[in-house]
Amino acid sequence: MTTKAKRWVLASRPEGKPKLDNFRLEDVTLSDIGEHDILIRTEFHSVDPGMRGRLSGDSYTAALPLGETVDSAMIGIVEASNNEKFKVGDRVTGGFGWVSHAVSNGRGVQVLDPAIYHGKLRPSAAIGVLGIPGLTSYFGLLDLGEPKKDDTVLISSAAGPVGATAGQIAKMKGCRVVGIAGSKDKCDYVKSLGFDATINYRDTKDMAAAIKAACPDGVDIYFDNVGGSMLDAAILNMKDHGRIVVSGQVSEYNRGPDELVGIRNVTRFITHKLRMEGLVVFDYFKGFKAAQAEMAGWIHAGELQYTEDISDGIEGSAAAFVGLFEGENHGRRLIKVS
Numbered sequence: 001m002t003t004k005a006k007r008w009v010l011a012s013r014p015e016g017k018p019k020l021d022n023f024r025l026e027d028v029t030l031s032d033i034g035e036h037d038i039l040i041r042t043e044f045h046s047v048d049p050g051m052r053g054r055l056s057g058d059s060y061t062a063a064l065p066l067g068e069t070v071d072s073a074m075i076g077i078v079e080a081s082n083n084e085k086f087k088v089g090d091r092v093t094g095g096f097g098w099v100s101h102a103v104s105n106g107r108g109v110q111v112l113d114p115a116i117y118h119g120k121l122r123p124s125a126a127i128g129v130l131g132i133p134g135l136t137s138y139f140g141l142l143d144l145g146e147p148k149k150d151d152t153v154l155i156s157s158a159a160g161p162v163g164a165t166a167g168q169i170a171k172m173k174g175c176r177v178v179g180i181a182g183s184k185d186k187c188d189y190v191k192s193l194g195f196d197a198t199i200n201y202r203d204t205k206d207m208a209a210a211i212k213a214a215c216p217d218g219v220d221i222y223f224d225n226v227g228g229s230m231l232d233a234a235i236l237n238m239k240d241h242g243r244i245v246v247s248g249q250v251s252e253y254n255r256g257p258d259e260l261v262g263i264r265n266v267t268r269f270i271t272h273k274l275r276m277e278g279l280v281v282f283d284y285f286k287g288f289k290a291a292q293a294e295m296a297g298w299i300h301a302g303e304l305q306y307t308e309d310i311s312d313g314i315e316g317s318a319a320a321f322v323g324l325f326e327g328e329n330h331g332r333r334l335i336k337v338s
Contacts, residue, residue: 003030003039008070008098008317013056017254017325022055023070023318030103038086038109040076040094040102042337044124044310046131047098047321048072052253060280069097070317073127075112076102086111093126098317100337121299122308128161128332129299129306130292136247136281137165137223138291143284144245144277145221149174152215154234157225158195159186161306161332162247166223167195168304175221178214180230182327189330193305207233221245227252228261235265238274246278254325307331 004027011024033039051071053059064071078090083106086092094109096102117123128134141147153170157163158179167177171194178197179190187198197214204210211233218239224231227249252260268274298304309329311320314337324333
């Protein structure tokens with residue numbers, strides 16, 4: 001039998017910050033599943049700031065075509081199955097976007113293991129702390145940052161899912177960790193995770209001076225989620241042989257090509273022998289399972305915490321995405337669809 005479903009599509013390309021009218025909610029009818037297919041009812045889907053680039057043009061993957069479903073990760077329940085790898089009632093994860101239901105042949109779909117996802121580790125964590133945000137923190141910090149005991153680690157957007165996870169991992173490695181966030185509440189949250197100090201950038205007129213005050217001996221690792229002038233201020237405070245991990249550039253996502261802030265303090269890369277490197281986490285795909293297993297162990301042991309910012313109803317997906325660029329979210333932003 002057919003299934004009535006909803007999906008959000010890209011209606012127009014954003015100029016500057018995304019707006020609600022850049023998206024359109026559509027009613028669709030899904031046909032009966034075919035041989036080897038499964039029907040998935042979405043429980044949660046994510047809204048991701050890193051998706052912003054594809055809405056306007058090519059990013060690390062091709063631009064999202066107009067009229068196509070907006071991409072995201074999702075958690076769902078198998079409601080019908082003609083595929084021997086999946087049974088009705090299985091909880092699965094896949095990349096089907098802002099949809100209420102999806103039909104799949106099973107490619108790229110994974111069944112969540114109840115032996116892992118229980119207690120402190122909720123199933124929704126599969127698209128958060130154990131999904132792309134958490135894995136970005138894990139590989140970005142450990143592989144590119146190369147933290148050592150007593151290093152000073154500075155993290156921007158520290159209350160977000162990537163920054164909060166990276167900071168806690170750095171603390172496990174014996175580092176001193178300073179987080180930058182955008183409100184007192186967010187700074188208090190970051191401190192509750194074990195960060196040694198915080199900077200509220202909204203109360204700071206001179207970011208370079210604020211970083212120097214919080215990191216008087218300099219910064220060994222800057223985990224950058226913001227870019228722009230905040231990155232420039234961090235560069236001025238890096239120690240010799242400092243490492244800058246470029247995870248995101250949220251301050252630059254909504255700027256046109258002629259409006260980008262970029263980096264001014266390039267000479268520091270020579271005088272202080274700095275290294276700066278970005279990552280696309282999918283390059284580490286072969287290591288995902290091992291990393292997820294290690295992080296799951298940390299969560300069950302109470303060593304790694306995570307926060308989710310959940311909104312009810314697929315009708316609010318576009319508004320939740322737009323709100324990301326106003327600093328509304330506190331933790332991993334998810335939509336509870338059903």
